[in-house]
Amino acid sequence: MVVVIHDRFARRIIENMGVDAERVRVVRNWSHIQDDEDETVDVLHTRARLGWSPDETIVLHAGNMGVKQGLHLALDAARLAEAQSPEVRFVFLGNGSQRRALMEQSSGLTSVSFLETLPEAEFTAALRAADVLLVHELPGVSEMSVPSKLTSYFHAGRPVVAATDPDGITADEIRAAEGGEIVESGDAQGLLRAIVRVGTDKRYGDALGERGQSFRRKVLGEANAIDTFEKILDSAKRGR
Template sequence: MRYAIVTETYPPEVNGVALTVQGLEHGLRARGHAVDVARPRQRAERVGASHELLTPGLPIPRYPGLRFGLPVTGRLIRHWRTARPDAVYVATEGPLGWSALRAARQLGIPAATGFHTRFDEYMRDYGVGFLEGPALAWMRRFHNTGNATLVPTRELAGFLRDRRFENVVQLSRAVDTTQFHPGRRDQDIRTRWGATPDSLVVVYVGRIAPEKNLDLAVHAFRAVQAQRPDARFVWVGSGPAQARLQAANPDFIFAGVQRGDALARHFASGDLFLFPSHSETFGNVTLEAMASGVATVAFDYGAAREHLHHGVHGAAVARGDDAQFIREAVRIATEGATRDAMAVAARRAVEGLRPEQVASDFDDILQGLRTGGRNASTAMA
């Protein structure tokens, strides 16, 4: 089979969408399929790989290093006439994504879309809450143009169906438990952070941006620090809110963007992972923390709703209950035996999540679209 993936973010960009899309691409290749990728040309990039179609793009305001693709419907039509895919997966809702849906429709190629980002909730985080409804309507129009909308959780599938999104299909997520592993714990890294083997290291991993609700992480850590003065707070990632946070909190450690094994070592070298975001469609970092053997505090939706059992692997807090989030962070931080037991249980909980199974399910969905939905229907949540 030949598949095409269209995305406006892709490694070396580091974010959940880019890494998820790359994982899906690699999974299809491992199953013996040919996969073409259409994406914006990244900064200083002249040519892509032989299977890549690079398109024009522009920087995303307030997100240095990320770009969105410009419309290229005609170019995609010409390209796919030459190398026609059996099905197309459109991962992002930008101008390039719209072009892909138009091209696929004109050529009669089935297309699935991926619902990766709650742009409607971002409107509140950036001070334009009045656009939340129009943003959701725009997203509904985009996704309903395709033949199926892929989502990572049952909760999100139900939410979208209730809001008139059509043909919603659940495609679960997994985590590489070989890469993310408690054995990656690195005392040399902890020493650079000023932490002894007995110190408490609190970690945040992700974009350092307003939509991540980061002020709550700061408040939670300060409450932890009042009980554990030896605690260190390590931030892994980058983003537009970093300068403000760094200036206001000179004792915080900003480790920058980490990838691959380095990211795995940073995760496993922490003792408590705080994930205060309330605008994720899933939150891959929750699974990565659990696989790394790190007790986690997150809100009870997305990956936490699917996999993080409250009181067993950490704390899954009712969304919006900031006071409880802080209390749970303090409790787990100050109860060493409880925290250690949660770390072991968290690792065990995700050991059965296999990326190979996700690739197989993704393959079945795309083949089902090509054959008129027979296989895709079996994946409906």
């Protein structure tokens, strides 16, 4: 049997690689963050600790800063924000092969800041304290993977804005969750517009965040995945 993490991957290996559809199963990835739905985060305290003003619209990209993410294109939106939307701040949390280059390219931009990797509890608090959670993908890599950060983003209950291929897997996932907005990767002006729209309309942003959180519980939960794996292994053991 063959297990993949998304329906789009299942179609690819059936149609392009000739794998028998009866042998293919989908088991979704789940978040490394444990369910803690009753845990509350003091947003104002967290923002103050991280140096974020209550008046800023914080756009947080959390996770790897590699080539695949194409974050140099996100800096184009940050440059536009300097002139058009000075209340918007792009925050890049984590590490990766492109971090140093991004820091150099953003030198002098007041709309950009960087954070080192945080412990899990602080990481979750940072996600929940942001106004917008950013997914960014380099044009042309839309069929390569499902961003693992989406499970953590949806868990946080905050709205997502994704700069990606509108026909790609990431866009499919966000549409399925109804948890955010999608912009063509490389469209800096469109990205900034979406960020401002989602980040400044609190009712709209909260609704997107709640729908993403519900999707994570129903589709991306750890218990569901483990139960599915158990059934797959039991079926394989029985020779079906």
